[in-house]
Amino acid sequence: MESVLSGLSEQVAAARAAGHRLVIRGGGTRLFYGDPLPEDDSCAWLDMSTYRGIVDYEPAELVLTARAGTPLAEVEAVLDGAGQMLAFEPPRFGPGDTLGGCMATALAGPRRMAAGPVSDYILGTRLMRADGEVMRFGGEVMKNVAGYDVSRLLVGSMGVLGPLVEVSLKVVPRPRSEITLALALDEAEALRSCTRWRSRPMPVSATAWLPDGSGGRLNVRLSGNESAVHAGAAEIGGELLEPEKADAFWLSLRDQAHGFFRQRPLWRVMLPPGAPPLGSGRELHEWQGCLRWLGGTHDPAALRAKVRELGGWASLYHRDGALAASPAFHPLAPAVMRVQRRLKQQLDPGGLFNPRRLYPEF
Amino acid sequence: MTPATANAVATFPAPDLAGFLASIRGALPAECILACEDQTRAYECDGLPLFRELPPVVVLPEDEPQLIAVLNACRAHHVPIVPRGAGTSLSGGATPHPQGVVIGMAKFNRILGLDPERAIAIVQPGVRNLAISEAAAPHGLYYAPDPSSQIACSIGGNVAENAGGVHCLKYGLTVHNVLGLRIVTIEGEVLELGGEAPDAPGLNLLPFFVGSEGMLGMVTAVTVKLLPRPELARVIMASFASVEQAGEAVTRVIAAGVIPAGLELMDQRAVRLVEPFVHAGYDLDAAAILLCESDGTAEEVAGETSRVAAIMAAAGAIRVQVSASEEERLRFWAGRKNAFAAAGRISPDYYCMDGTIPRRHLARVLGAIADMEKTHGLACSNVFHAGDGNLHPLILFDANEPDEVERARAFGAAVLELCVEVGGTITGEHGVGIEKVDQMCFQFSRAELDAFAAAKRAFDPYGLLNPLKVIPTLARCAEYGRMHVHRGELSFPNIPRF
């Protein structure tokens, strides 16, 4: 594997010398996400999928270290074998999914609100800079405040600060027990319930609300110790879903394979807890009401203004022809954009990596 | 001035303190500007009095516009800034700059909002950590990170240091419990990082800012997540005849899928240090004792404590006791929580270190520290956040004895280097500050240190925010390298490094 890494370093250094830019690629399953790649031929691919393999895994330390090109499926299978898992339930889009792509996009699944953001679980990274040198930030320990937390900055960076070469993650034990309840609730009632449960000591690990003919349905998953799960179920009520059905349902959300996700364009809207219905009539809610998937045609500026007023942000997750040129991510406040651009310039001075993937200004 | 600060000061344009004072006089009430020695003396050090520096000026802004006026004046007159919360830093993060201003944030002391239903609070940075939990308590909520200094330290300081506490194994560090920050940059601009909605767009500045030790901006508001207070908590106290066995018990608890609310280890010297003061009932003959807390509903706690007690017994515990009442639980904890205070009572001075190691190296590291006691001629007791590998050796010394300060520092430096050698880090929660700048040369390559400096420039192009801290200069690492084995010759060649 060392020769694969030095090959990547050489490719990066050579691209810089030749004035080419590089588009970093893991398995290519997340390329749809973010701003479109430049269509001219000034960019070459940097294929990270060849740099793969789990480097270290000690279940009792709750830490796993793997190379960026390691298939996500392999990582999760190894964890599963030891009764552990990735806390943020990342989506799987295909066999090509890599750990590096997963961290660079920071997409999380149904467990996100209970688990926290993907960046909560990164302990260390290795990052390649434009001359091919590999830098190491953080490490393989749970508590580490030496230097700035560059590792967390890289989570969700869309590769604009350079290729992740290796990551160390905090992993968690699988819950001992898990059940799903279904409640017939309209949108406003569902949102109110989800908000109320935040301040209750209940192990809610996922929620999903979908409209149906009679108003709507809220599915609630509880995960944890048997006794806590049962106490929570008694408080929430509703109808118990069969385990196979429940698993299939949550997987269809995690992997965005549910029919709802076929709509184009598809917006991904993030809102503070307790935010009211957006009133579009065609929404799927996850994350205790904080993630709203929105189908149908919306004027990007108007939607974003409305969402901002509620304290959230909207990304254009899947485009269609009409919105092909719209930026994917919610625009940043000018002062924040200024600092972000300077960070990009400081850490990738030649603008070598993933031009425009995060913002056209990058 | 210590020799270390002397050479770095020279690289900044000369500050114009008179001009600075003249330009802020109109912007802040007179009582918020302290410039005579009897007023500024109180700010000469933080929780690490090994480093002292009398600040020429201290300002105590009352609100954001005043703070912005101060920052603008600092920029105009090249005046270096040291932000200060409650001054409890154990790494000299708030040690003043000899030619700069200390900006004390104590007057930013209001809770701006607390929403019990949504379990979110917005507080100013000068609010004390414990005050947040106290305000949330009537609603059955609390703020989880609980550094031992929680009655004194400020949430702004917690953000700057990414502070932890005995419950962070289960509930996370500051970074895991902060949802949003409002900061003012050196350019006088207000930035909102993160927010109440999840996953803010753009580069992930929120967790990057947490732990940045006052070097990237001034925090003016913090949005924190509150948690429902668990119904019940119980602590198991287990004694072991060897540190290895205690370490093995920790490994088995976690391997069994239990994440306890707290999991702490004290070695024999620490136990003997605290027991006479707290009468916790610790086993004075044990080589190590473990405290393991379970919290949740009554059923959860009952289930978890019986599983953990069985694991401890199987791992060779010589005594296992579960707290039978809240009073007893607090008594079991009292020794751990007062370890520093007890050290202060038996020794004129103590120096608290803060390395993290992969837990599997615990016994080895404690063995090596015992050897170092002989080499440096000083005693050391160890308390350990065993669940997450964060080690706090307490080196006991007497600053009035010739060369004991130097020996304590050398001992401390050796412990930190050992942590790095076994794959850990020089600081788990106290920060690098001014104290561990040299050891940064040991843990990081030049490329990595350059990346830190580059990131700092993105926020602070003028290099005015808490200069001299965290990031060593090239010259300083060269000096350090001459005196120490470089990491190319580390004793753990199997840990890949570039």
Ligand SMILES: Cc1cc2nc3c(=O)[nH]c(=O)nc-3n(C[C@H](O)[C@H](O)[C@H](O)COP(=O)(O)OP(=O)(O)OC[C@H]3O[C@@H](n4cnc5c(N)ncnc54)[C@H](O)[C@@H]3O)c2cc1C
């Ligand atoms: C007895 C004792 C026990 C301790 N126990 C623990 C523990 O269990 N866990 C732990 O993590 N720490 C512990 N500490 C260390 C210390 O309490 C923490 O680091 C704490 O977070 C510091 O907070 P403070 O308000 O005192 O900050 P200060 O000491 O005033 O400053 C710390 C750093 O924060 C910066 N800063 C402060 N306020 C701001 C602001 N508003 N904006 C930007 N930067 C700012 C300063 O420049 C400095 O770099 C302990 C300290 C003592 C004395």
